[in-house]
Amino acid sequence: MSIRRWYRDFNELIMFQHSVFSLPFIFIAMIVSADGWFGWRLLLLGVIAAVSARNFAMLVNRYLDRDIDRLNPRTKNRPSVDGRFSATQMRLLIILNALVFIVTAYAINTLAFALSIPILAILGGYSWFKRFSPMAHIVLGLSLGLAPIAGVVAVEGTITMWSLMLALGVTFWVAGFDLLYSLQDMEFDKEAGLFSIPSRYGSGCTMLLARIFHALAVLFWLFFTATAGLGFFAWVAVLAAALMLAYEHRLVSADFRKIDRAFFTVNGYLGFLFLLFIIIDRSLS
DSSP: OOHHHHHHHHHHHHTGGGGGGTHHHHHHHHHHHHTSOOOHHHHHHHHHHHHHHHHHHHHHHHHHTHHHHTTOTTTTTSTTTSSSSOHHHHHHHHHHHHHHHHHHHHHHOHHHHHHHHHHHHHHTTHHHHTTTOTTHHHHHHHHHHHHHHHHHHHHHSSOOHHHHHHHHHHHHHHHHHHHHHHGGGHHHHHHHTOOOHHHHHHHHHHHHHHHHHHHHHHHHHHHHHHHTTOOHHHHHHHHHHHHHHHHHHHHHHHOGGGHHIIIIIIHHHHHHHHHHHHHHHHHHO
């Protein structure tokens, strides 16, 4: 197998493009914590930590879900199922990414290193939760909500109140769009006995709960902006995020076939737009 083909298959396995959801909020926390530029060293370490942590989480998910993915028409051609990556290869990749994350955390500071194992435990928990609890959506949200906390820990070696507000916003944002994304597998989840909220409570309840989660996300982002003492453009960032989430719900409620567009496009742009406004805000402060 050529290196190019292996990389293509690996990218399909871990869905690297999904990193756009957490990376902007790590950098938002680092910028706010440093009140501007935080240095090239932390930039490099932050990227390595974020990528290895996300790779670990995705690989654990793919490894544990092989039995489920094999039966789902939407996922039966994933590299973890069709033989392109064996169980042994995935276990090795899981261990490798965990080690990279732990070593990187050690290079950042003492608190980051102390939190590295608990963070990995949370990141790997999502696949277990969806087999016995509807709280899996929240666990996934929390997995990405750890990103801004990691960012402030990297810069300050402590956890601030505003970073908790930012993290809670990310948690409910991700949990909300995961609810919408799960609508695609509602019927399969029922047959497989999985505990997704759509399969247990139906599409109407799921849509309502996703709206509530996203309203909470906006509320916590407002708290973040206030407690961090940010300026005008940070408030604009929250307003822009609220409008984008409203558009996302309009897309999905009109046509479930637009879930992918809402999931990838709207949410992908949301994080980067939020980051851009925070950079402008800190540059002008």
